[in-house]
Amino acid sequence: DIVMTQSPDSLAVSLGERATINCKSSQSVLYSSNNKNYLAWYQQKPGQPPKVLIYWASTRESGVPDRFSGSGSGTDFTLTISSLQAEDVAVYYCQQYDTPPFTFGGGTKVEIK
Amino acid sequence: EVQLVESGGGLVQPGGSLRLSCAASGFTFSGYWMSWVRQAPGKGLEWVANIKQDGSEIYYVDSVKGRFTISRDNAKNSLYLQMNSLRAEDTAVYFCARVYGGDSKYRYFDLWGRGTLVTVSS
Numbered sequence: 414d415i416v417m418t419q420s421p422d423s424l425a426v427s428l429g430e431r432a433t434i435n436c437k438s439s440q441s442v443l444y445s446s447n448n449k450n451y452l453a454w455y456q457q458k459p460g461q462p463p464k465v466l467i468y469w470a471s472t473r474e475s476g477v478p479d480r481f482s483g484s485g486s487g488t489d490f491t492l493t494i495s496s497l498q499a500e501d502v503a504v505y506y507c508q509q510y511d512t513p514p515f516t517f518g519g520g521t522k523v524e525i526k
Numbered sequence: 527e528v529q530l531v532e533s534g535g536g537l538v539q540p541g542g543s544l545r546l547s548c549a550a551s552g553f554t555f556s557g558y559w560m561s562w563v564r565q566a567p568g569k570g571l572e573w574v575a576n577i578k579q580d581g582s583e584i585y586y587v588d589s590v591k592g593r594f595t596i597s598r599d600n601a602k603n604s605l606y607l608q609m610n611s612l613r614a615e616d617t618a619v620y621f622c623a624r625v626y627g628g629d630s631k632y633r634y635f636d637l638w639g640r641g642t643l644v645t646v647s648s
Contacts (some may be wrong), residue, residue, distance in 0.1 A: 453635075462621055462641060463635070467561065468633075506570065508571070510632050510633055515573040515575055516586045
């Protein structure tokens with residue numbers, strides 16, 4: 414199984430500041446034939462289901478604010494919130510969809526400092 | 527409105543069975559791979575199972591193989607999860623999720639239901 418490791422487990426950021434979340438996969442999720450990374454990021458607010466923010470590691474889902482961006486390739490990925498807003502308080506998960514079982518990272522809780 | 531609505535959760539004793547349902551609406555259900563994903567209380571997300579549009583391909587996480595069965599009824603726009611031999615560690619909110627695109631199982635989850643809670647306890 415591909416193990417997804419996120420860091421940090423939690424972080425507190427001031428409003429308007431940058432938040433950076435890391436995700437590392439135990440094996441590459443880059444598919445060479447199409448040069449796509451099979452990696453998504455989800456946001457989950459309390460009492461709600463997850464919502465996809467980013468897929469193919471760096472493609473923003475329709476309607477997601479452009480302060481959210483994804484980067485990385487192979488085994489190392491980053492989700493960046495460029496200017497944290499109050500409504501961004503949530504737990505963020507990375508997920509690989511390259512190989513079943515489609516595993517998630519342990520989550521990163523983002524709070525306001 | 528495009529949505530998924532789960533039902534069927536509840537309290538069940540260890541070793542018992544439960545059948546979850548997910549009703550889809552607002553999109554062509556038969557055109558998509560579908561999944562179940564679960565989340566234990568206060569914990570992270572765990573993919574449980576996938577099923578192809580026509581049910582001809584099915585995948586499970588190892589921890590539920592032989593105990594859980596995913597199925598679907600495209601005429602009823604419904605997804606199911608039959609859970610047998612339940613254990614305390616199966617306690618979780620179970621989400622129904624749509625796999626994006628319909629052309630492959632190797633895609634992210636683009637639509638989620640609100641989940642149904644399954645509690646396994648004596």
